[in-house]
Amino acid sequence: MTGAEPSAGPGPGSSTRGIVGVTLVTGFLGSGKTTLVNRLLRHWRETYQSVGGGVDDGKGQIVAIVNDLAEFNVDANTIERESWSTGCSNNSKKTLGSQGARVKTVRLQDGCVCCTVKDDFISGVEAVLEQQGQEGTAHLVVETSGVSDPAPVCQALRSPRLKGKLSLGCVVCMVDCSDESVLNRMEDSAAMRSQVREADIVLLNKCDLAPEGAVEDATARAEQLRSPRRTTALRCVRAGVSPSLILDGPGLEGKKGEGTPRGDRDRARAEAAALWSPAASSHDNDGVSSATLAVQGRLCLPRFHAFLLSLPRGVLRGKGLVRFCHPRGEGTGVPVHEFQLVGQRYECGAVELEEKEKESRVVLIGEGLNREELQDALRSCVCGEGGCGVEARPGRGEGEKGFRNAVGGDARFEVLGEPPWPGGLRFRLRCEYGSFGRLDGDLARAANRELACRLSGHWGLLCVTAEEEEGRGCWLDVDCGGMGGGGQGAWTNALQREAFVVLSNLIDPQAQAMYRGSD
């Protein structure tokens, strides 16, 4: 940050008068960028609130700029929803009195910020500053798309056009440690290497899912790219590091001499920028594109599951908002589900959203995508007039029965009944450790979500998670589709093994602190 005048607003990391602080969040597809941005926005609001900040003074606003490759910007939706649910407004004109700082999201989509929308990006930033009035915006958080090279974005933020208006603070790179194949992509992807090189802080995320040695491997790769001395790499789960570390990150002047000196950081950026050339990091080289799929009507969940299982290998990432049919009659007021796919793993969680549209939308990002074929495949998941027909699908029967028995006979689980879809089971981990006690609501929720991730990632089981009303954690609706009789033992073993891993990870107080985040 430049200049020595007092800060303009009371928000965390708030800017020197008239100069807006910027945090840049980068990282490969699905690494946890949006998760971090939401965390930062929440922290901002809470901190602002705790120092008695109002919003009618026109100060203290944090603005998130979200770049997504696809036509339909799921990340911006997620952030807006999250902002709303944490009491912030996604509309700059709407204020919430003294409830908290205003949060506004600006979408940049249908192109990548580092090339096709670069000009848009600078204009977008200028527009934000102009609309809000420079004094009104205290901080910007910019989330790049997963295949962006952050070097030109940093350059853009330092461009003469924006000089004197912005100050680039912390650049964070999220690294997904859960998937070896993602880590291996660092060898081939210039953009990914640049993301790590550009960062002030590398967050080694998804430690909960990391196989043995993967976090050390990721650290070594980051250090190789940047040298150990220059690498601040932190392990975390769901971006759970102290947000103030990022909003007031290393490199900011006047911070007790901590962190990387500004000169070093700028030199590092210059080196990275010199390494970057459009030819070296363009998306054509990475061959990554996106396909937005949309269908009218509700989807049959087991068919959607089959669609996921049959996706081509080139699909790296998927996300969307989907609406499922409920053949058992729970049809009214059913929430929309947010769907996330990273590598082989998928998560599907109920979200509170007004049902303005009747569409289900899925964005897939990857290599060699054939949009028409994918669109047809998604269309075939729509529940027809004759019903789902899932009762008759192959694979139902023995495997499913064995799975139900295994869950029912294991004291670690509480069976809650049947999900609204045939061929599934509703249950949750009890999260009790006998004489060690039981996990509180937050950790129990984390444990159940992690179990859902693990079951889908390693075993192709689609688990839909939903929150319980009284904050007592969440449950899993598992679709047992595809469980043939022969695989029964494997499913049972998988469930037992994954439950063991989740619970034994969470008994450790250090792991508990990591899950909760250190703020």
Ligand SMILES: Nc1nc2c(ncn2[C@@H]2O[C@H](COP(=O)(O)OP(=O)(O)OP(=O)(O)O)[C@@H](O)[C@H]2O)c(=O)[nH]1
């Ligand atoms: N188990 C687990 N899941 C995580 C963690 N961090 C994020 N996720 C999940 O991973 C998925 C992707 O996270 P996002 O925050 O959307 O990732 P992103 O980098 O913004 O994704 P893109 O915008 O596609 O590049 C979501 O389902 C998150 O809930 C973590 O530490 N552990």
